[in-house]
Amino acid sequence: xxxxxxxxxxxxxxxxxxxxxxxxxxxxxxxxxxxxxxxxxxxxxxxxxxxxxxxxxxxxxxxxxxxxxxxxxxxxxxxxxxxxxxxxxxxxxxxxxxxxxxxxxxxxxxxxxxxxxxxxxxxxxxxxxxxxxxxxxxxxxxxxxxxxxxxxxxxxxxxxxxxxxxxxxxxxxxxxxxxxxxxxxxxxxxxxxxxxxxxxxxxxxxxxxxxxxxxxxxxxxxxxxxxxxxxxxxxxxxxxxxxxxxxxxxxxxxxxxxxxxxxxx
DNA sequence: CTGAGATCCTGGGGGC
DNA sequence: TGCCCCCAGGATCTCA
Numbered sequence: 001x002x003x004x005x006x007x008x009x010x011x012x013x014x015x016x017x018x019x020x021x022x023x024x025x026x027x028x029x030x031x032x033x034x035x036x037x038x039x040x041x042x043x044x045x046x047x048x049x050x051x052x053x054x055x056x057x058x059x060x061x062x063x064x065x066x067x068x069x070x071x072x073x074x075x076x077x078x079x080x081x082x083x084x085x086x087x088x089x090x091x092x093x094x095x096x097x098x099x100x101x102x103x104x105x106x107x108x109x110x111x112x113x114x115x116x117x118x119x120x121x122x123x124x125x126x127x128x129x130x131x132x133x134x135x136x137x138x139x140x141x142x143x144x145x146x147x148x149x150x151x152x153x154x155x156x157x158x159x160x161x162x163x164x165x166x167x168x169x170x171x172x173x174x175x176x177x178x179x180x181x182x183x184x185x186x187x188x189x190x191x192x193x194x195x196x197x198x199x200x201x202x203x204x205x206x207x208x209x210x211x212x213x214x215x216x217x218x219x220x221x222x223x224x225x226x227x228x229x230x231x232x233x234x235x236x237x238x239x240x241x242x243x244x245x246x247x248x249x250x251x252x253x254x255x256x257x258x259x260x261x262x263x264x265x
Numbered sequence: 266c267t268g269a270g271a272t273c274c275t276g277g278g279g280g281c
Numbered sequence: 282t283g284c285c286c287c288c289a290g291g292a293t294c295t296c297a
Contacts, residue, residue: 053291053292068291068292069291070290070291070292071289071290071291072274072275072276072289072290086275103274104274104275104276105273105274105275105276105289105290106273106274106275107273107274107290107291107292108291109292144267145267145268146267146268146269150268150269153291155291155292162290162291163290163291251268251269251270252269252270252271252290253289253290253291254288254289254290
């Protein structure tokens, strides 16, 4: 999302939204009683930011478009007029470009948020912000019985860690994904904190992970999928210790880890 | 409040 | 080769 937002910012900031086409109603959500297309038409885009896994398009009126891409959503800027697969929301912008919101699985959402609406109140701390200190992380883990991996994916605690990055960070820190969050000793918690920052930063440098459908605002794929250590790698041997990479399911999510150096204890 | 599980979708992969 | 089944996964909902 960070990579997408950086590309979008460059391409759509300052542009006016001349037209709106909603091809699938549920993908474009407006406040109760309001029509998405009517409200958004004529707006001007001030800038583009990110909160957790949401791309946030700031509008001149003070409202925002909070976009959740889930797994297969795309935000792409095109200059031509041809069709784009699974384009369910299209914003026609000044200068003849189109901002397209496409999603084959229809899980993504583009939500118009009112000026004063606290839409992100349920989102936790940004893992790359200064507020996410090792001590704060340790305090957050305290008393939690949930598997540490499930904790990392809980957007109400930390906002922005997805399945790939949770698996990779746990591998990096040498921590078993099923270990109860509150049972991590301080050194392990510090290692995990450091690994989360390192993995996320590295992924951003490499412009994201194109496992399935992901592309940035230019339609380019990321590069992090080429440097994965565990995600999707069951049956291979660990690049650090030679142990076997296995796949289990934690809270309904595929989870990859090294049997040898990520022990439950 | 916490945690667990179902749900939404479709393309693609595996099995036969 | 072709067909069917099942699975991936983030956020949100319900339920315990």
